[in-house]
Amino acid sequence: MTKQMKRPELLAPAGTLEKLKTAIHYGADAVYIGGDAYGLRSRAGNFSFEEMAEGVAFAHERGAKVYVAANMVTHENNEIGAGEFFRTIRDIGIDAIIVSDPALMQIAAMDAPGLEIHLSTQQSAVNYETLNFWQEAGLTRCVLGREVSMAEVAEIRQNTTVEIEAFIHGAMCIAYSGRCVLSNHMSNRDANRGGCSQSCRWKYGLFDLPTAGNRELVGKGEEDEDIDEAFSMSAVDLSMIEHIPDIVENGIDSLKIEGRMKSIHYVSTVVNVYRKAIDSYLEDPENYELQQDWVDELWKVAQRELATGFFYGAPTENEQLFGERRRLPRYKFVGQVLAYDPETQMATIQQRNKFKVGDTVEFYGPGMRHHMETIEEIWDEVGENIDAAPHAMQVITMKVSQPVKPQDMIRKSLERTRRKAVQK
Secondary structure, rough: OOOOOOOEEEEOOOOOHHHHHHHHHHOOOOOEEOOOOOOOOOOOOOOOHHHHHHHHHHHHHHHEEEEOOOOOOOOOOOOOOOHHHHHHHHHHHEEEEEEHHHHHHHHHHHHHHEEEEEEEEHEEOOHHHHHHHHHHOOOOOEEEOOOOOHHHHHHHHHHHEEEEEEEEOOOOOOOOOHHHHHHHHHHOHHHHOOOOOOOHHOOOOOOEEEEEEOHHEOOOOEEEOOOOOOOOOOOOOEEOHHHHHHHHHHOOOOOOOOOOOOOHHHHHHHHHHHHHHHHHHEEEHHHOOHHHHHHHHHHOOOOOOOOOOOOOOOOOOOHHHOOOOOOOOOOOEEEEEEEEEEOOEEEEEEOOOOOOOEEEEEEEEOOOOEEEEEEEEEEEOOOEEEEEEEEOOOOEEEEOOOOOOOOOEEEEHHHHHHHHHHOO
16 A cells, blocks of 8 residues: 555544643644534533634634534434524534435435535545445535444545545543434433433443342342452543544544544644654654653653553454542642743643642643642732732733743642652
C-alpha cells in the first residue's frame, strides 16, 4: 500500500464556549459541539445559537472549523423543527453536522442545502461499501465505528474517496457503536436520544442460583449465592498516542478526541499532546520517536486505564475495569492564567480548585511548554496578602519565576500532596 502523508485534522470536543476556545488555542483544527436539540449529550453545556455564532467567529478567525453533533435517533415528532434548526446553524456558519438518523439527513439536505453532512459513529460504518453508500447519498465524511481495526482502516482508505474520521482518544462505549438500551431499561433514560445514565459504569454483583437455574424454588427458603468474582461492563479508555505513524500513514482524515463533558484541563492537555505528536511525525517521519513525556502528560488527566480499543485486536478482560484502579489520577487542575506582566513577573490567575502558599504547581501551555513553581506568596483582588485561594473562580496574583501566557493552565500534583500528608 502507498503510504499517505496527508496532514490529518485534529478534532476536539467542545461542550461549552470556553472549551471551544481552549481546544483551538491549544492546537485543534476543528471542534464538535452540541446544540439545544438533536444531540446525544443532554447534560453537556450545549450551545445556544448566539454561542454558536461566537464560537464560529472565534474558530474561523483562527482557521479552525466547527461541527454540530445532531446524531440522536428520532422517534415520532422528534424531527419537528429540524429544518429550521439546520437552516439557522448553516446561516451562522457551522461547517458541518454529524448525523446518524436518515430522516435528519434528508431534512438537512432539503431544508438547509449547502450544509455539509457527516455520518455519526452511531451508524456503525465499518467497511468501504458502507462509506461509498453514504457518499452516494451526499455525505462527505463518515465517522468510523469504533470496532474497526487498523487493517480495516487501510482497506477502507484504498477503496473510497469519502473522508474518514476515527476516534483516537477518550471513553469507549461497551455497546456496539454506542447503540445501547441499558440506560433505557435501568433508569428510563434513552441513551440514543441524549439521556444516557451510563449504566455500564455502575458496580455490579455476580450471583448464581443454588438450584441450577430452577427459578420455581427462589423465594421458598433458597438464597442466591454471591460469587466472589469481579464483574464489570465498564471499558477502559482509548489512547492511540503510541501509534501516530499508523494513524497518519493509513490515511485517516480526521482524528477525533472524545469528551464534550470533560474539563478544560482535559481538553487542553489531550489536544496539546496529540498536536505535538502529529506535528513531530509530519515534520520528520523517518526520525520520529514517541516521547515518554507525551504519554506521561496524558496520564495527568486520565480517568481510567488506557488501551487501543479495537485497532489491534478485540479487547479482552484487560480492557475492562475491575475493582480498584490500577493507576490513579495524579494531578488536579487548580487555575488558569488571565494575564502576565513581564516587568514585575506577576501572573494574574483565576482559581479553579484550592491551592495555597507552599504548594508546588505546574504551569503548562500550547506547544508543550511546562515549568514547575513553588508558590511563595499570593495576593487577592484588592492586593492583600493571603495564605490560600479557597474560593471558586477567585482572581489572585502571584510572582512566577518563568514567563507565562494568558490561557496557560495550572495543575497540582496529588502525589506531592499525599506525601506531605504522610510525613505529617
